[in-house]
Amino acid sequence: MDRICIDELKIFAHHGVFEHENINGQNFYVNAVLYVDTEKAGLTDELEHSVDYGMVCGVIKEAMTQKTYKLIEAAAQAVAVAVLKSSPLIVRTDIEIRKPEAPIDMEFGSVSVKISRSWHTALIALGSNIGDSKSIIAEAVKKIEQNEYIRNIKQSSLIVTKPYGYTEQGDFLNGALMCETVLSPHGLLDLMHGIENEAGRTREIHWGPRTLDLDLIFYDKNIISEPDLTVPHPDMQNRDFVLRPAAELMPDYVHPVLGCKVSELLERLNEK
Template identity: 50%
Template sequence: MKKGTYEDQIRIEELEVYAHHGVYPEENEKGQHFYVNATLYTNTRPAGLADDLSLSTNYGEVCQFITEFMQQHTFQLIETVAERTAYEVLQHFPLVQGLDLEIRKPEAPIPLPFGSVSVAIHREWHEAYIAVGSNMGDSREHIAQALGQLQKNKDIRVEKVSELLETLPYGVVEQDNFVNGMFEIRTLLAPEELLQELHRIEQMEGRERKLHWGPRTLDLDIIFYDDLVYASEDLVIPHIDMENRYFVLKPLSELAPNFRHPITHKTVTQMLSELPVDLTEGNEA
């Protein structure tokens, strides 16, 4: 979720739930009181202007949903209670784009004077752009299979799909032409989790990582993830060198021409227009 996109909030404070969560058997058997604080990030303006509850999220239903979920399940850790509850709320209430959730446990088995212990987390739907490419076998079918796998994943919502284009190979030029495209998605997966899912889909389509920039049945790359700047051993966001790749910028400009690179602050349209002539003219096969 890009910063500032959903600034309106619906707040639920001190929702009391009697449930059975804890590491010790007596906690699971006897149960205890938990208190829930939740902030739902959404857009309340349509409902506010129309005075229409159907355009908003019914906080009474959210309270009932959280209560029933916490009472119908038993977990050892309140970290798990918070994680699973936040996840289910985001899946069940489509207008809720983000969630702050605190689970407070005032009756925790601590043999010392204390007020309560709690776990507080923030979870949200994230916007991401996934570049797709293939130049082995039936490339368009590989891409169609990848799209189908993404659509089956309940943690991913495919919002837009670009037209496919055929381009000349990049890097190692002695190989077949590529078919390239772009997916715009929303996801509950963290960046590394999303990368793992993309690798799983690649492997299903027979991807083998033998040669850098070499031929492949399927290539799925995270180009942008919100406005995140991130680097780990396995993943860099925004994708390295994306601003110099016609086969990335062209389909991306179809879906998000005004999306700004979080480091250079240039729009996709600007980056595409600034490509050298030799990277645009003649790049499409």
């Protein structure tokens, strides 16, 4: 991927743990790498096919000065997200924030934080069988839409399905949501758990009734196997209530473990 680089952008801001840093302010230097496909711009010599780096410098300055942060890690996160949102052509950005005037009682050159952020595609399964399930799911989707780290949300139709696993409970309302996010898989999982908790979700019975169930099904082509997170969802190929909404949103997505399109997995399940 091609890169547009902005080096040593000097910005006066008020970030720091100590009160005097917030009051007096100091100089920060921002280095940014924008990952952009510049071929069309190179062939046409038209700015509309590339990214206006002057505009991006303004975006960086605004992100650095509109709010005071204790940590430059937080400032870097804000800058990265602002840069990614500034143009649909930017698919990834590397941000470094240098703090040469940091309050360190020793001789040093600079202190800096470097981060890399990009857009990722995620599929989230939606489910509920307690309360006003339609309203509960709609509120969950709204909270996801309003999150600053998520964009381009598409929601499937909602379907009524029989309970899976633990059958002594009412029917479920199920669906799925596809989005782009700058959050990591665990960051997205934390967001989902927070929304579940706000909806009154409890985990008393495995596969039991719930006000809201949010499951991370896919995250790009990533394969994750950790105690608290498995992606792709390990049992999705056996769940009609996951596959039907998923096939509506991303029928041609190839399962990175099973090597089949989502639409093919649904066909196989239907054949059974």
